[in-house]
Amino acid sequence: MTVSDLFELSMPWWEFVLRGAVCYLGLLVLLRLTGKRSFGEMAPFDIVVLIIVGGALRSAMVGKDASLLGPFIVVATILVIDMLIGAIAARSPMFDRLIEGRSVLLVRDGREIDSALRRNSISEAAFQRELRTKELRSIEQVEEARLEANGRISFLKRE
Secondary structure (H helix, E strand, O other), X not given: OOHHHHHOOOOOHHHHHHHHHHHHHHHHHHHHHHOHHHXXXXXXXXXXXXXXXXXHHHHHHHOOOXXXXXXXXXHHHHHHHXXXXXXXXXXXXHHHHHHHOOOEEEEEOOEEOHHHHHXXXXXXXXXXXXXXXXXXXXXXXXXXXXXXXXXXXXXXXXX
C-alpha cells in the first residue's frame, strides 16, 4: 500500500455522500420510533447498542473502501446534514416537533400518570431513581414531572 492508495476512493465521492445521508436519516427515524427514553440516560446496554449500530453502519456508509478520504466524506456529510436539520428546526416549530418530539406529562399535583409512564417505557424503579437524583423523597413533593424531548425527566417541586 502506498501513500496515494490512502486517498484513492473505491467509488465516486457522491456515493459516500449519498450513503452517509441515507444512513444518518435512516438512523434518525429509527431512533425517533424507539421513543424518548432510548438514549436519554445512557445505561451500559445503550452504549453497547451504539457501538454495534456504529459497526453495522460502517460498511453501509463506506462499503469496501479502505481510503482515509472516504470516511471523512461520510462524516462531513453527516455533520452538514445535522447542522441543516438544526437550523431548520430552530426556524420551524413544526419541524422541530417532528424531529425532537414533545414533552410528556408524567406527574401532576403529586400523582403519577401511570399510562404515560407505561407508554414511554419508564419503570417504577427508574422513575424513583430519577426522583432521588433530584433530591426528592416522594412523588407528593412533585408539582409536575415531564419526560422531555431529549429523554430526560424534569421536575417542578411543590411549594
